[in-house]
Every structure is written in C-alpha cells, then in structure tokens.
Amino acid sequence: MTWVAHARTLAREIIRPESRWHSALTEVPRHQFVVNWWEREGETWALRSGPADPPAWMATAYSDQTLVTRVGTSHADRARVGDVLPDGMPTSSSTLPSLLVRMYRHAMIGDNDQILVTTGSGYSTALACVRLGDNYVTSVDVDEHLVRTAQDRLGVLGLRPQLKVCDITGPLPGRYDRIMSTVSVRSVPASWLQALRPRGRLVTTIAGTGLILTADKTPDGGATGRIEWDRAGFMPARHGADYESPPxxxxxxxxxxxxxxxxxxxxxxxxxxxxxxxxxxxxxxxxxxxxxxxxxxxxxxxxxxxxxxxxxxxxxxxxxxxxxxxxxxxxxxxxxxxxxxxxxxxxxGVLPVYGARVAITPEGETTLTRGGWTATL
The missing domain is CATH 3.30.160.690 (Bacterial toxin RNase RnlA/LsoA, N repeated domain)
Incomplete structure (x- = not known):
C-alpha cells in the first residue's frame, strides 16, 4: 500500500512547497493515526475501518477533512462491526490538516521553541515532531487511551515526544515557548500563563464559538493579543469521560x-x-x-x-x-x-467579535474589546 503520493497531493492542495510545514505533511502517514473512524449516516454514526477498504482509507485519510475518532465514550479504535452504535456528540477527532497548519502558523513557532500541543489522534503531534524535532514537543490529553495509542503510533515512526495524560486546563508538565491547543476553552487557563516562558505565545479557540485567540505573554504574567480574522471551531476541553448535556x-x-x-x-x-x-x-x-x-x-x-x-x-x-x-x-x-x-x-452590518483585542490577567480572566463593545469571560 503506497500512501506517499496521497500525502504529497494533500500537501500540494493546502500549502505552498516553500513552507516548512509542507515537508511535514508529505512525510507523516496520516492513515496510521486514523485506522478506524466514525462517520455520520443520517441521525446515527457508522463505523469505518481503514484496513477493510484500503482504497477508501487512503482517499479519506488524505482528504482535507476532520475525521471523528471518538463519539461519547466510544473509541473507533476499540469498536467492531456489529457493536451497538454510539449515541452522542464527537469527543475526539483528527483535525483537518489545513486547519492544523493554520493554527501552527498562528503560533509563529521558531526552530528552537519548546511547544505544547494536544494529542487527539496523534497526527498533529507527528507534524510538529517532523517540523521541529520530537525533543521540542510535548503532547497532552485527558484520555489515557488516546495518549497511549498515539505514543505507540508515533513510536512506529521513530518519533518520541513527551506524552502525558493530563487535563490541559489544569497544571501542565513543563514550561513552553508556545502552547497550541486544538481543544477549545471558555477563558484562558491560568496554568497556561504559568507554563509559558517570557514572551511565549498561546493559540486556542473559545469554546462554543468560531473564534481563534492568539496572545503573547506580558511581563506581569498575563497576556495580550487578538481574535484573529481567521476562524475555526474545536471541541471543548473535556475534564472527564464525556461532556455534560442539558437534562x-x-x-x-x-x-x-x-x-x-x-x-x-x-x-x-x-x-x-x-x-x-x-x-x-x-x-x-x-x-x-x-x-x-x-x-x-x-x-x-x-x-x-x-x-x-x-x-x-x-x-x-x-x-x-x-x-x-x-x-x-x-x-x-x-x-x-x-x-x-x-x-x-x-x-x-457587522458583529464586533472578529478582530477584537484580547487582554488576559495572570489569573486567566479574558476580556475582548472592539470599539465600544466588550465581553469578559
């Protein structure tokens, strides 16, 4: 099974060849990080198995789309055809590659920066490892199965970043120049500001919105930045096995x-x-x-x-x-x-959210302002 041609086509479609992320896209076999996935069929979810249909696996894995790998508490990797289908919301996925690249570019990562990323399928971690070197990458997730599975799949490629099981909104396992989160938060966790080195930069999205927040650490321990004109939405950070739903x-x-x-x-x-x-x-x-x-x-x-x-x-x-x-x-x-x-x-004729200025206190209180409009999270 050849995947390199698919990866090259994907890279060519979403980024110019002179970008330093281009080679990462061509070198990382995304299909190895998404072996099984969940796909919507009307009101229900259907299990898709890559090895059961290799041509469809290649076409799907190297398309620029998000692939859902966990619904509720059901991991696609652990599911079998004939199992009871999950009922709920997606709780983990492999993000579409073009959005991963955009988020990394918002982070403005330098060659020697220590970065913290979120694990999920492990694909975004692999891209960062190829781009920077695995000794510069720490990857965390609240789900132990996701972390262990990603660690195994990264290891097959010879990549050994630091992987930790932890709630990203709580204490973090080190100090970093960049934090790039592909889970969303309501306000910036104080632990991120504590873990950022001086002049460090964070990139995330605000939960329940299409707002990308970028901010640089300030000498007082807070941060300032903006809501980007770009837009994206990610699943909210989980603190347990699943999200809470209305009664x-x-x-x-x-x-x-x-x-x-x-x-x-x-x-x-x-x-x-x-x-x-x-x-x-x-x-x-x-x-x-x-x-x-x-x-x-x-x-x-x-x-x-x-x-x-x-x-x-x-x-x-x-x-x-x-x-x-x-x-x-x-x-x-x-x-x-x-x-x-x-x-x-x-x-x-316009709403003030995109382009808003962001001010974050050392405790994580996050305030957006644009013109006379303000919102504090």
Whole structure:
C-alpha cells in the first residue's frame, strides 16, 4: 500500500512547497493515526475501518477533512462491526490538516521553541515532531487511551515526544515557548500563563464559538493579543469521560410543549452554527448552548436551542419564505437573545467579535474589546 503520493497531493492542495510545514505533511502517514473512524449516516454514526477498504482509507485519510475518532465514550479504535452504535456528540477527532497548519502558523513557532500541543489522534503531534524535532514537543490529553495509542503510533515512526495524560486546563508538565491547543476553552487557563516562558505565545479557540485567540505573554504574567480574522471551531476541553448535556427534561419540554412565550420571528430560520459570528456572539453572552435541527418529510424545519440551566427555545417553519414560530421556556429566553444579535447585525452590518483585542490577567480572566463593545469571560 503506497500512501506517499496521497500525502504529497494533500500537501500540494493546502500549502505552498516553500513552507516548512509542507515537508511535514508529505512525510507523516496520516492513515496510521486514523485506522478506524466514525462517520455520520443520517441521525446515527457508522463505523469505518481503514484496513477493510484500503482504497477508501487512503482517499479519506488524505482528504482535507476532520475525521471523528471518538463519539461519547466510544473509541473507533476499540469498536467492531456489529457493536451497538454510539449515541452522542464527537469527543475526539483528527483535525483537518489545513486547519492544523493554520493554527501552527498562528503560533509563529521558531526552530528552537519548546511547544505544547494536544494529542487527539496523534497526527498533529507527528507534524510538529517532523517540523521541529520530537525533543521540542510535548503532547497532552485527558484520555489515557488516546495518549497511549498515539505514543505507540508515533513510536512506529521513530518519533518520541513527551506524552502525558493530563487535563490541559489544569497544571501542565513543563514550561513552553508556545502552547497550541486544538481543544477549545471558555477563558484562558491560568496554568497556561504559568507554563509559558517570557514572551511565549498561546493559540486556542473559545469554546462554543468560531473564534481563534492568539496572545503573547506580558511581563506581569498575563497576556495580550487578538481574535484573529481567521476562524475555526474545536471541541471543548473535556475534564472527564464525556461532556455534560442539558437534562433530559429540557429536551422533552423543547420538543413537546408550546413554552412560556410564543411569537413570530422577524427573521428567516437560522441554525446558529451555520453563522459563526452570530453563534459566537450568543455563546459569549450565554455560554453552553446546545444546538439541534431537523427537517421532516413534509418540509417542516425545526431548530432547537438547549441550555443546562433549563432554558430552551424551538423555532419551526414549513416555508422557506415564511418567518418561523418561536417557543421559549426556562429561566432565560434563548431565541430572544439570538434575535437581539441579529438586530445588531442588521443595524450595523457587522458583529464586533472578529478582530477584537484580547487582554488576559495572570489569573486567566479574558476580556475582548472592539470599539465600544466588550465581553469578559
């Protein structure tokens, strides 16, 4: 089985050959880090096995797409055809290669920089090792299976970075010039600032948003930076086996009841994850919203917003040209807050999240500002 031609084609598609990341993309066999993966089939997940279909394995592994390797607590590596299929949200993946390169470039890594990265499948760790040398790379993940599996697969390639099992939002195992996280956080953990060396740089995304945050350490132990005009979304940092979800009764109310408030929206139906600036503004105001959507055979389209505090909203519309009927319940009016953001966008033509300045205290309090707008996480 030859993979080199596939890797070269992938590299050629996403980066120029004079980039120092180009050779890393051509030299790392991504398929060895994604042997099995989960793929959406309608409302369920299906297991895909690379060795069972080598041509499809090569085509998928060397495509510029994210491959889900864990759903809920179910690792694709441990699953077998015929097992009960997982039900839940993705909890680990192999990020699309072009985004990994973009995140590394935002980190502005020098040849002798010690860097901390997140493990996942191990593919991004391998890219960093080939680019810098494995003695400059530390890779961490909260999931012991992911760390051990990545360590074995890296070892087959002769790569031996430092790998540790740890919650990236807690104490870190060393000091670094760069921290590049492919899991998102609500605010920058104080432990990152403590682990960064003077003038060190961190790159991450804000949980639940499409916002890439870059910041450089300041002499007071905090950091300053900005929200990049580029955009990306990553899974939130996990602190255990799985994410918490809104209670089942919240979903039941959102599905079955008319709610405490009902009105006709002035705007077309929107699924917020399709509009990252809108979703990001809403997440900064009310963190932790979960989104769902569905279209039935009759063409009725529904979007749900759910929150762990019991707040929920449901919007339904059967005609693309009509305005949806909104139902809301719980302590906060989620769709009403969404409408306020859309009002602002309609009034001003742009939302202030991208390009915002970032100030981070030594304790990790993170504040975004642009013009007269501010948000503190």
């Amino acid at each position: 089942a009764d919240v979903w039941k109310q959102a599905t079955e009841t008319e709610g405490g408030q009902s009105y006709t929206s002035r705007y077309p139906l929107l699924y917020p994850p399709d509009a990252w600036d809108v979703m990001s503004m809403l997440e900064l105001k009310i963190p932790g919203i979960e989104y769902h959507r569905h279209e039935d055979k009759g063409g009725l389209r529904t979007v749900w917003l759910l929150h762990p505090d019991g707040s929920w909203a449901r919007a339904d519309v059967a005609d693309f040209l009509a305005s949806p009927i909104v139902h809301e319940g719980g302590p906060r009016r989620l769709w009403t807050e969404l409408e306020k953001i859309r009002n602002r966008l309609n009034r001003e």
